[in-house]
Amino acid sequence: TQLLEQSPQFLSIQEGENLTVYCNSSSVFSSLQWYRQEPGEGPVLLVTVVTGGEVKKLKRLTFQFGDARKDSSLHITAAQPGDTGLYLCAGAGKGTYKYIFGTGTRLKVLA
Amino acid sequence: DAGITQSPRHKVTETGTPVTLRCHQTENHRYMYWYRQDPGHGLRLIHYSYGVKDTDKGEVSDGYSVSRSKTEDFLLTLESATSSQTSVYFCAISKSGTGDSYEQYFGPGTRLTVT
Known part of the structure; x- marks a missing residue:
């Protein structure tokens, strides 16, 4: 059974701080996606990474796909209260x- | 926005009653999904569809059935609701994305409470 483990589960930081969220698996994925979900809404796709070692940037968010395509990270620079939400990773096979x-990972950014 | 709506948005029902949730899409996508979301479990796939009348089970399909008689509609039925099925249910579609990947787009969710 494929599993994706995210860490940390909860994160509360001050506005302006940096943070990294991790998504790890023992399985290889063909593609990996990151979503953000706000209360009362469905997840919204942020990015898809498909190549091992790939790095994508979305404003202050940096996404990286591991070389072996088993893990990924999301780094947020200078977090803002608007970044608050639930961050989900999702993997798919070829x-x-x-x-x-x-x-x-439930993120809360305090003003 | 992939034109996905879900109905109802909220429902309270009693144990043992049947419940049907509806997902409607406007963009003619082939693949549709039903997930449930519970604290500590993330999103878990219940059933999915890869075409009209073509469906398959996900990881948590017990107690649920689905039907897809039209491309635009995907119905999820709880034959006899139990308290363990209290959850938030999300419908999703997928369409081609980067490379050979598929990208999912979600509806707004249905909050179901079984008392």
Whole structure:
């Protein structure tokens, strides 16, 4: 059974701080995605990474896919209260349309 | 926005009653999914569909059935609701993304409480 473990589960930081969220598995994924979810809403796709070692940037968010395509990280620079939410990673095998989701990291950024 | 709506958005029902949740999409996507979300478990796949009348089980399918008679609608039925099925249910579609990946887009969710 494929599993995706996220760490930390909870994170509370002050505005302006940096943080990193990790998504780890013993399985190889063809693609890995990051989502952000706000209370009362569905997850919203932030990014998809597909190549081992790939780095993508989305404003203050930096996403990296591990060389072996088993892990990923999300780094936020100078966090803002608007970054508050649940961050989820999800992996999929090659050509598959089934996804495995991590358990999530709940981030709170205090003003 | 992938044009996904879910109904109802909130429902309270009693143990033992049947419940049907509806997911409707407007963009003619082939793949549709039902997930449940519970604290500490993230999103878990219940059932998915890869075309009209083509469905398959996910990791937590016991107690649930699905139907897809039209491309745009994917129904999730709890035959006899139990308290363990109290959860938030999300519908999703997927479409081609980067490389050969598929990217998922979610509906707003249905909060179901079974008393």
